Amino acid sequence: MRVALLVTCLVDGMFPDVGQATVAVLERLGHQVEVPLAQTCCGQMHINTGYRRDALRLVRRTVAAFEGYEAVVAPSGSCVGSVRHQYAGLAAARGDTGLAAAATDLAARTFELSEFLVNVLGVTDVGAHYPHRVTYHPTCHSLRMLGVGEAPLRLLRAVRGIQLEELPAAESCCGFGGTFALKNPDTSTAMLTDKIRGILDTRAEIITAGDSSCLMHIGGGLSRLRAGVRPVHLAEILASEPAKVA
Amino acid sequence: MKTPTPTPASASALTFLGMPTAPRGVGALRGDEPFPQAARRALADTQLRRNIANATGTIRRKRAAVVGELDDWAELRAAGAAVKDDVLAHLDQYLCQLEEQVTARGGTVHWARDANEANAIVTGLVRATGAQEVVKVKSMATQEIGLNEALAEAGISAWETDLAELIVQLGEDRPSHILVPAIHRNRAEIREIFLRRMGAAGGVPASPDLTDSPAALAEAARGHLRERFLRTRVAISGANFAVAETGTLAVVESEGNGRMCLTLPETLITVMGLEKIVPTWRDLEIFLQLLPRSSTGERMNPYTSFWTGITPGDGPREFHLVLLDNGRTATLADPAGRAALRCIRCSACLNVCPVYERTGGHAYGSIYPGPIGAVLSPQLTGVADNPSLPYASTLCGACLEACPVAIDIPSMLVHLRGRTVEQAGHEHPFERGVMKTAAWMMASPRRWSAALRMARLGRFLGRRRGRITLLPPPLAAWTTSRDLPLPPAETFRERWARRTEGGDR
Ligand code: SF4
Numbered sequence: 068m069r070v071a072l073l074v075t076c077l078v079d080g081m082f083p084d085v086g087q088a089t090v091a092v093l094e095r096l097g098h099q100v101e102v103p104l105a106q107t108c109c110g111q112m113h114i115n116t117g118y119r120r121d122a123l124r125l126v127r128r129t130v131a132a133f134e135g136y137e138a139v140v141a142p143s144g145s146c147v148g149s150v151r152h153q154y155a156g157l158a159a160a161r162g163d164t165g166l167a168a169a170a171t172d173l174a175a176r177t178f179e180l181s182e183f184l185v186n187v188l189g190v191t192d193v194g195a196h197y198p199h200r201v202t203y204h205p206t207c208h209s210l211r212m213l214g215v216g217e218a219p220l221r222l223l224r225a226v227r228g229i230q231l232e233e234l235p236a237a238e239s240c241c242g243f244g245g246t247f248a249l250k251n252p253d254t255s256t257a258m259l260t261d262k263i264r265g266i267l268d269t270r271a272e273i274i275t276a277g278d279s280s281c282l283m284h285i286g287g288g289l290s291r292l293r294a295g296v297r298p299v300h301l302a303e304i305l306a307s308e309p310a311k312v313a
Numbered sequence: 314m315k316t317p318t319p320t321p322a323s324a325s326a327l328t329f330l331g332m333p334t335a336p337r338g339v340g341a342l343r344g345d346e347p348f349p350q351a352a353r354r355a356l357a358d359t360q361l362r363r364n365i366a367n368a369t370g371t372i373r374r375k376r377a378a379v380v381g382e383l384d385d386w387a388e389l390r391a392a393g394a395a396v397k398d399d400v401l402a403h404l405d406q407y408l409c410q411l412e413e414q415v416t417a418r419g420g421t422v423h424w425a426r427d428a429n430e431a432n433a434i435v436t437g438l439v440r441a442t443g444a445q446e447v448v449k450v451k452s453m454a455t456q457e458i459g460l461n462e463a464l465a466e467a468g469i470s471a472w473e474t475d476l477a478e479l480i481v482q483l484g485e486d487r488p489s490h491i492l493v494p495a496i497h498r499n500r501a502e503i504r505e506i507f508l509r510r511m512g513a514a515g516g517v518p519a520s521p522d523l524t525d526s527p528a529a530l531a532e533a534a535r536g537h538l539r540e541r542f543l544r545t546r547v548a549i550s551g552a553n554f555a556v557a558e559t560g561t562l563a564v565v566e567s568e569g570n571g572r573m574c575l576t577l578p579e580t581l582i583t584v585m586g587l588e589k590i591v592p593t594w595r596d597l598e599i600f601l602q603l604l605p606r607s608s609t610g611e612r613m614n615p616y617t618s619f620w621t622g623i624t625p626g627d628g629p630r631e632f633h634l635v636l637l638d639n640g641r642t643a644t645l646a647d648p649a650g651r652a653a654l655r656c657i658r659c660s661a662c663l664n665v666c667p668v669y670e671r672t673g674g675h676a677y678g679s680i681y682p683g684p685i686g687a688v689l690s691p692q693l694t695g696v697a698d699n700p701s702l703p704y705a706s707t708l709c710g711a712c713l714e715a716c717p718v719a720i721d722i723p724s725m726l727v728h729l730r731g732r733t734v735e736q737a738g739h740e741h742p743f744e745r746g747v748m749k750t751a752a753w754m755m756a757s758p759r760r761w762s763a764a765l766r767m768a769r770l771g772r773f774l775g776r777r778r779g780r781i782t783l784l785p786p787p788l789a790a791w792t793t794s795r796d797l798p799l800p801p802a803e804t805f806r807e808r809w810a811r812r813t814e815g816g817d818r
Contacts, residue, residue: 074805076755080765081798083805102809108755113748115708117730117738121752128756153727160649211710212723240667244707251705252790253353257671258707259794287795290780 070098071133073141073150073177075279076108082279088306089142089180092193095306096184105132111149114157116246123161126154130169138187139177142302144209144277147179152212179209180302181277185218191225196309198228202271203301204262204285206278207240219277219301226304232269236261243284259288266296277301332643333427334695340428340459340639341487342694344678347701351676358673361497365489365673368496369664375610376661376715383606392599394719397655400590401645407557407590408636414560418622420632425584427639428458434635435460435549435582436467442580442631444469444547450564450571451475452551453491453658454584454637456680457693460549470515471549472541474570476534483510489674489682491660492608497673500525511537538570548574548629552585553657554600555634558593561621562634565604565614572618581620581629587636588645588654600657603717607659640693649728653689655718660685662712662722668705677702684712688725696733700740703729747787762806771800 070093074086090100110125129150133139141147154170184190203223209215223231242248242258262285266274274289274296276282286298335342344351355361380386400407412422425431439447447464449455449471461471461482473482480495481488484506488494495503504525511533512518517540519533550571554563562583564571575581591597605614623632645651663669663683674682679690679699687706691699703726712722738745754764775781781797783789791797 076761079805080768081800083801083803083808086805087808102806104806104810105758107758107761110752110755113752115727115730116744116748117703117727117732117734118748118752119731119734121749124752124756152724156724207707207709207711211714238711240707240709240711242667242707244709247704247707248795249788249790250701251349251352251668252793253349253356254668254672254705255707256794257356258667261671283797284795287791287797290796290798291782291794 068098069137070100071136071139072100072102073106073109073129073133073139073146074102075141075143075146077279077283078142081283082300085142085279085300085302088300088302089140091306092180092184092302093140095194096188096190101136103132103136109146109149111146111153112245114149114153119157119161123157123163126157126170127166130154130166130173133173133177134169136176138183139173140180140183141177142180142277142300143279144179144206144213144215145280147177148208148212150174150177179213179215179277181209181218181222182213182215184305185221191221193222193225193305195225195305195307196227197304197307199273200230200232200269200271201273201275201299201304202232202234202266202269203237204234204241204266204274204276204281205237206276206281209277210238215277222301222305223275227309229304232271235265235268237265241281241285243281245280248284255284256288259284263288263292263294267294271296273297273299273304275299275301275304332646333640334643334698335457335640335693336427336429337698339432339463340457341680342457342640342690343698344676346678348676348678348705349701351678352668352672352705355672355676360499361673362671364497364499366670368493369670372493372610372664376607376664379606379610379612383602389599389602390717390719393603393657393717394652394655396591396596396599397588397718398652400592401588401651401654404587404590404645407592408587410557411555411560411590412636414557415622415632415634416560418560420560420622420634423633423635425635425637425639428637431458431584431635431637431639432460432463435584436463436469438580438582438633439464439469439547440467442547444545444580446470446472446545447547447549448472448474448541448545448574448578449478450548450550450574451478451494451566452549452584453680454551454586455549456488457586458584458637458639460584472516472545474538474541474574475566476531476568476570479534479538480506483507483514487675488680490663491658491681491683491685493660497675500527500530503530507533507537516541538573542570542573542577546578547580547582548578549582549584550575552583552589553604554597555585555590556592556594556597557590559621561594561619563597564618565601566616566618567609567614569616572616575618575620576628578629580631580633582633582635584635584637587638587641604657604659607661607715607717640695643695644689644692647692650688650692650725652720653685653692653725655720656685656689657718658685659717661715661717665711665715666706667709667711668707677705684722684726685720688720688722688729691729691733695736696729697737700733700737703733743787758806762804765800765804765806769800769802771797772802775799
C-alpha cells in the first residue's frame with residue numbers, strides 16, 4: 068500500500084525519532100512510505116485556540132499535500148482527530164465547499180498509527196522486542212475522539228519481552244490540552260500530578276502513548292521531578308528490534 | 314471583525330451578535346476574575362480538593378453502573394437529543410402552546426426578556442400577596458437571575474429548602490455544583506453552619522448537642538424546614554420540564570422538600586428557562602430515564618412532582634409561570650452553539666470533568682460551572698463577558714461521552730474560542746501576534762524549515778542541564794512545572810531529505 072506519513076509539526080521539529088520509528092514499522096510490514104514535504108502543521112493548535120482563519124491556511128495546505136495517497140498515517144491521535152473531525156466542518160463554516168469536500172475525502176483516508184495497524188492492516192504483532200517495564204496512557208483524542216479502543220494495547224501485548232503494567236485511572240486526561248497547558252498552567256499541573264502519581268504507582272520505567280504532545284507534557288513533569296520514568300512513543304516501542312536493544 | 318467576507322458563518326455571526334444577552338450587574342453568570350486566576354486559588358484549597366474528588370468519584374461510579382445496565386442507553390440518548398432539537402427548532406410554537414394550556418387551566422404566564430424583568434415580575438407578584446417571606450424549591454434559573462438578592466432588596470426573605478441549598482444559604486456561600494451545591498463542604502463544616510446560623514436566620518435553631526452524623530444533620534434540617542413550610546404562604550420554584558400539550562410543569566428531586574413547597578403554600582411562582590419544554594407527556598418517558606441515571610446515579614429519583622394550572626381545593630390557589638429568556642434566544646441564534654440549550658442540568662459532565670474535579674465550581678464564576686457552564690455562560694452573557702471560560706478545558710471529551718442529550722461540548726468550546734478571538738481577540742495582542750506569526754511560518758514549508766532551524770538555538774538554553782528548565786514568553790508557563798527536552802540536532806524533514814538524496818530507499 069502506498070502510505071503517506073503525516074509526520075506532525077511536533078514530531079518533525081522535536082521528536083524526529085518518532086517519525087523514523089513510524090516509517091520503520093510500516094516498512095517492516097512491507098509498505099512503501101512517502102513523506103510529502105509540502106506538509107507543515109495540521110492546524111489543530113490554531114483551530115483549538117480559536118484562530119480559525121489562520122487555521123484554514125494550514126488546513127488547505129495539509130489537504131493539498133496528501134491528495135491522492137491511499138492512506139495517510141500519523142503517530143498522533145490528536146492530529147488525526149483534527150483532520151477527521153474538525154477539517155470539513157471548519158471549511159464548510161467558512162463557506163469553502165470545495166475544501167470541505169476534499170477534507171471529507173482526506174478524513175476517510177487518514178489514520179492514527181495503532182488503528183491503521185490493527186483495524187486497517189489487521190496486524191497486532193509487528194515483530195517488536197522491548198524488554199522494559201512499560202505502562203500505557205490512552206490519550207484523550209485517541210480514546211474518545213477517534214475511538215481507537217484496545218488497538219494500542221493489543222499491539223503492546225504482542226511485543227516480546229515487554230512487561231506491561233496497567234495504569235490506574237488511565238482514561239483521565241493528563242492535563243496537556245494544547246494551549247490549555249499555557250493558559251491554565253495551575254490546573255494543568257494539578258492534572259499532571261495525578262497522572263504522574265498513577266504512573267509511579269505502576270513502578271514502570273517507561274510511559275508510552277500514541278501522542279508525542281501528551282508525552283512531552285507527562286515527560287516534562289517526570290523530568291522536572293527526576294522521577295526515573297522516561298516517555299517513549301508507541302511507535303518507538305513497536306519499531307524496536309532485538310538487535311537494536313542488545 | 315472588520316471586513317467580514319460574506320460566508321455563511323459570518324452571516325450567522327451577524328445575526329446572533331445583534332441578539333440581547335443577559336444583562337450585567339444582576340444575577341450570577343459572571344465571575345469577578347478570569348478562570349485561570351480563580352482556579353489557582355481553588356487548587357490551593359486542600360479540603361475542597363478532597364471533598365470534590367471524593368464526591369465526584371462516588372457519583373461517577375454510581376452513574377456508570379446504572380447507565381451500563383440499560384441496553385438502549387444509546388437510543389434513549391439519541392431520542393432525548395432529537396426531542397430537544399425539535400423543541401428548539403419550533404420553540405415559538407411550543408411556547409405559545411404552553412402559554413395557552415397554562416392559562417386555560419387557571420395559571421398566569423409572564424414573559425421575562427432578562428434577569429431584571431424576571432426579578433421585577435416575581436417581586437411584584439410576591440408583594441401583591443402581602444407576604445414578607447417565601448420558600449424556594451431548588452432552582453438554577455432563580456439563581457441565574459439573582460432572585461434572592463432582588464427579593465431581599467424589596468424586603469422579602471427567600472428561604473432555600475433543598476438541604477444542600479440551605480447549607481449554602483446559611484453558610485452565606487455560593488453553590489459550587491449544579492446538583493450538589495454544597496459539594497465543597499464536609500459534614501463537620503455543615504454541623505458548624507447549622508449550629509451557628511439556623512437560629513440566627515430566624516428559624517428553628519439546631520440542638521446544641523447536634524452531631525455530624527448524616528441522620529442527625531438531616532433531622533436538624535427537617536425540624537428547621539418543617540416550621541418554614543407550615544408558616545409560609547408563597548413558594549417559588551424552577552422547573553425541570555414543561556409539557557406543552559397540557560401546560561404541566563415538573564420538578565424532579567430527592568428530598569421531598571420541593572413537593573412541600575409545591576403543595577402547601579397558597580401562591581406558587583415558577584421561573585423557568587424557556588428551553589425547558591417537552592412537547593408531550595410521552596416525551597417524559599425518555600427524560601425521566603435519562604435524568605436520574607445521569608445525575609444522581611439512581612434508576613429513578615425519589616420525588617417527581619407534576620402540576621397543571623390550579624386545582625380548586627387542592628394545592629396553591631394561584632399559579633404564575635415566568636418564562637425566562639436572559640440570553641437564550643441569542644444562544645439559539647448560533648447554529649454551532651444552540652445545542653447547549655438541550656441541557657437538562659443533570660451535571661454528569663461536571664462529575665466526569667478532570668478540570669472541574671480539581672477546581673470545583675466557584676472558579677467558573679458563573680452559577681453554571683463545569684463543561685456545560687463553560688459553553689452556556691459565555692453564550693448567555695456574550696463571549697466578551699466570559700472570555701476565559703471556553704478555554705477552561707483540555708477538550709478531553711469526557712463530558713460529551715457522559716452527556717445524556719449528547720451535547721458535543723468539546724466542539725462547542727472550540728467554536729466559542731473562535732467567537733472569542735473574533736470578538737475579543739484584540740484584548741490579547743501578544744497571543745494574537747504569536748498565533749498569526751506561527752500560522753504564517755507554517756503556511757510555507759520553506760519558512761517552516763527555517764523556523765525549525767531557529768528553534769534549534771533552544772539547544773543552547775539547556776546545554777548545561779541537558780534539558781530546558783526555563784523558557785521565555787510565550788512559553789514561560791510551560792516551564793513552571795515541566796521541563797522540555799532539547800530540540801534535536803536534525804529535524805525529521807532534514808533526516809528524510811538526506812535519506813532520499815542518499816538514495817538508500
Ligand atoms: S450538558 Fe449534558 S451532561 Fe452536562 S448537565 Fe447538561 S445534560 Fe447533563
